[in-house]
Amino acid sequence: MTDVDVTRPAQLLFLPTNTAVFRKTNDHVRRIINRHVQRRAQRRRRTDGPPPPSLMIDVFPSPADIEEIVTDADPVTLREVTDDDVEFLHAPSPSPESTALAVVAPVFQPQTYLDSSRMDPFLTSQLTITPAVAPIYNRYFIDIMSVFEPLHQEREEYNSWLVPLTLKEPALLYALLACMAYDMEEVPSANFGPVRRRDMLGQRVQYQLLAIEALNRSLSNPALALEATTLLAVHFLSWQENSIDGDSVHLNGVKRLLALRGGFKGIHRKEIETIMGGNAWHAIRTRSRPILPTVLDDLPMSEARFQEILDGSDPCVAKNSAQLLSRSMRSYFGADFWALLQDSRKVWICYEQIGTFPFEPLEKRYISIKRVNIDHRFLSYALDHPDDVEHSPIQEVVRLAYILYSRAHYGIVQPSSVVARALVADLKYALEQSDLRSFWNDASNVLLWVLFLGAHMSAGQVERSWFVTAMCKIRSDKMRGDKSWFGARRVLLGCYYSDRVFMESLKRVWEEVETLAGLLDLY
Known part of the structure; x- marks a missing residue:
């Protein structure tokens, strides 16, 4: 030795x-x-x-x-x-x-000295994603993004844009963590289900204070104040504000920042969708006009190009909203609302295929902007045209059904959330003001679509049975021919519907309808 x-x-x-x-x-x-x-x-x-x-x-x-x-x-x-x-x-x-x-001794390979406690072991970020932060951070980019952006191509584009921003700007990271801590406090997963509260209050408040502190530093710098990261950080604070107390302090902050920088010019289309989505949530919850204005269209799409897209679309997508625009429905809608439905058809046929159809990057941006502007027009229509609501109760029901569809499509709106509660309550009230005894006569298929959406958004809530019972009556009194799920799906395809987004949920709704119909036949 x-x-x-x-x-x-x-x-x-x-x-x-x-x-x-x-x-x-x-x-x-x-x-x-x-x-x-x-x-x-x-x-x-x-x-x-x-x-x-x-x-x-x-x-x-x-x-x-x-x-x-x-x-x-x-x-x-x-x-x-x-x-x-x-x-x-x-x-x-x-x-x-x-x-x-x-011969029996272990062979030692070269080792690297990377810190396994970091999500960013190569130290490319200015911020440290600690083990306490990682589960919350991962919830957004793994659990929630898989629902919000179900298509792999779109999810990759979203992550490649947002992840570097969150690792660069502390205000954005902490604002996002505060939102996700609140989400984890409310529900355990992105799927619909009963609320099981978790104690995340301490972390949520901590991240919110850190975000506000970092934002004050950014806003004190004229250059940083106009950055996309600052705008998005304020939005995420307004998102949490929207969900908890319905205040609009940070949403008004977003509006002021947009005015300072001259709008959304140079902002990624995903950020436009995200911010305008929060704008829509606030309008739904407060039943008021959206605070943010419409977005400037920076690339119009010609009729010839839309026809080319329509011809190359899947037949199920091409049928989108055809029933709503049929000749039999024209008498239920005012002229301005009819024009709005025609514009929304073009947008949704394109938007439904982002990630699958070979759109150019500028076309994707145009489609995203048109979609948030269409949402804006639907949200403010009742305030801009108050006489139309009194003239046609069916039109008001369709307007609310469209808003519900747009929020549920690619969006994570829990049926127990304040936004969903407001939407369902308004939709149910509007339905009760229409002539439900006649099941809307020749518009019964559109009524069935509306009831499907109401049942979808009221999963686990007291209104669910009301929507299912009304659907059971339409099935027995109005549906002709195939009364199975395939017949119901055929009706849905003529309105606003997507197999990828809604099939699993709406198929369960129809199973409840068939079960109730079977029980009623026994008595």
Whole structure:
């Protein structure tokens, strides 16, 4: 043992020479050795920084280390480690005996010194995603994004845009974390289900305060105040504000920032959709006109191009809203609302195929802008045309049904949320003001579509049975021919509907309708 060159620890291997004794080695000995080595490695990293990678890493203690371990160990459970138990072999000139032993020795590969506690181990970010932050951060980009952007191509584009921004700007990261902490406090997953509250209040308030503190620094800098990250951070604070108390302080802040920077010019289309979505939520909850104005269209689409897209669309997509625009429905709608329905048909046929149809990047941006502007027009229509509501109750029902469809499509609106509660209450009230006894006569198919959406948005809520019962009456009195799910789906395709988004939920609704119809037939 004395002739070993301990000044070159990277060339030493720790090998058992006595197999029988090695098997009898107390587990406590190995635990103490491992713990001691880990403490030494941690101290070395703190003082000297990470050592450079080498072909053989010093992961075993030197003889002096073992002596120190034996001295500090519990004498009852730890016996002395002797030279008969282990020997240190010099790697450059192995003996024949050591060569035989080296066959069973572990092979040590080059190691990298990356911090496994970081989501960004290469230190590309200015911020540290700690183990406490990671679950909340992952919830948005894994659980929620898979629902909000179900198509892989669109999800990749969203993440490639937003992830670098969150790692760059503290205000945006903390605002997003505050939103997700609130979401995790309310429900455990993105899917509809009963609310199971979690105690995230402390984290949510902490991240909200950090976001506001970081925002104050950004807003004090004229250049940073106009950045897309600042605009989005204020939006995420308004999102949480919307969900909890219905206030509009931060949404008004978004409006002021947009006025300062001259609108959404240079802003990614996904950010436009996100911010205008929060604008719509506030308008629904407060039953008021949207605070933010419409977005400037910066690339019109010609009729010839839309016809080309329509011809290349799936037949199910091409039927979108055809029933609403049929000749039999014209008498139920005013002239301005009829024009709005025609515009919305073009937008949704295109929007439904983003991620599958070969649109140009500028076309995608145009479609996104047109969609949020169509939503804006539907939200403010009743306030802009109050006489139309009194003239045609059916028109008001269709308007609310469209808003519900647009919020539920690619959106995560929990039926228990304040926004969903407001939508369902308004839709149910509007339906009761229409002539439900006649089931809207020749517009019964449109009524069935409206009731489907109401049942979808009231999953687990008291209104669900009301919508299902009304659908059961339409099924028995108005539906002709196929009364199965396939017949109901045919009706849905003529209005606003997407298999990818709604099939699973609406199929369950129809199963409830068929169950109720079967029970009624027994009595």
